[in-house]
Amino acid sequence: MSGRLFSILRRKPGFIHFTTPLMDYATTGVVKYRLYTASEPSFAAPTAVVTVTNLGLVDPAVAGPQNPIQPGKTVQVLMKPSNYGLPDSAFFWLKLVYVNSSDADMSSPAPSAATLVLPPYVGNEQAGFNATAPTGTSIADSLRIDLPRQMSNFRVRNLSTTIPLYVAFQEGGPEIVVPGQVSSQESIGFDGIVSSVWVRGSGGTAAFSAQFTYANPR
Numbered sequence: 001m002s003g004r005l006f007s008i009l010r011r012k013p014g015f016i017h018f019t020t021p022l023m024d025y026a027t028t029g030v031v032k033y034r035l036y037t038a039s040e041p042s043f044a045a046p047t048a049v050v051t052v053t054n055l056g057l058v059d060p061a062v063a064g065p066q067n068p069i070q071p072g073k074t075v076q077v078l079m080k081p082s083n084y085g086l087p088d089s090a091f092f093w094l095k096l097v098y099v100n101s102s103d104a105d106m107s108s109p110a111p112s113a114a115t116l117v118l119p120p121y122v123g124n125e126q127a128g129f130n131a132t133a134p135t136g137t138s139i140a141d142s143l144r145i146d147l148p149r150q151m152s153n154f155r156v157r158n159l160s161t162t163i164p165l166y167v168a169f170q171e172g173g174p175e176i177v178v179p180g181q182v183s184s185q186e187s188i189g190f191d192g193i194v195s196s197v198w199v200r201g202s203g204g205t206a207a208f209s210a211q212f213t214y215a216n217p218r
Helices: none
Strands: 007-012 015-021 032-038 047-052 074-079 092-099 114-117 126-133 143-158 165-168 175-178 187-201 206-214
Touching (some): 007 143, 126 143
Antiparallel strands (some): 032 092, 092 114, 126 206, 143 187, 165 175
8 A cells, every 4th residue: 555545634722624535436336435533543343434426525514615615526524523422632543444335344444544633733843642553574664654634753662672673764675673671762753744554463463652743844
């Protein structure tokens, strides 16, 4: 999988706006779009949030000229998070899965990467999360995490005492190794702009933490 399958256009108190490109039914068999949430980017225990057709969804609680639909060949979801079991003042994870005419989740086209959704913010704020990287022998086994948009000053700390953490900031590598240390204080930083990150543990799963700064507040 390459590229981002869905984006978070706008996020403010009591409001969130997602968008994803409209899929062609004749070539893909996609008839619906389903969003899942989970407490971990591995999505080991996902919970369905909403399923929409190619017409998308506008929650009546947020409908109005103050929250316009963006033009283009896209499927858009505008909602009040609390109306769909999502927190408004804490981060959460989302994943987009395509659905066929039998209302079954599809593996092809592949689902999106785990996408971090942050709470509303003001100014040049910092944010972060804790998660667990899966075990893998190469970057092909890495967990991809999409951030809500471009971030800067990305810092990753390996919380494992024994398992090395491998981190990449672009698809296919190169990877940076963050060794597992007894002190659990080993970390690396990336000073450029980051929108996605790939993580894996070598020889086991690796707990880690990440911190970053909103690159271009708006």
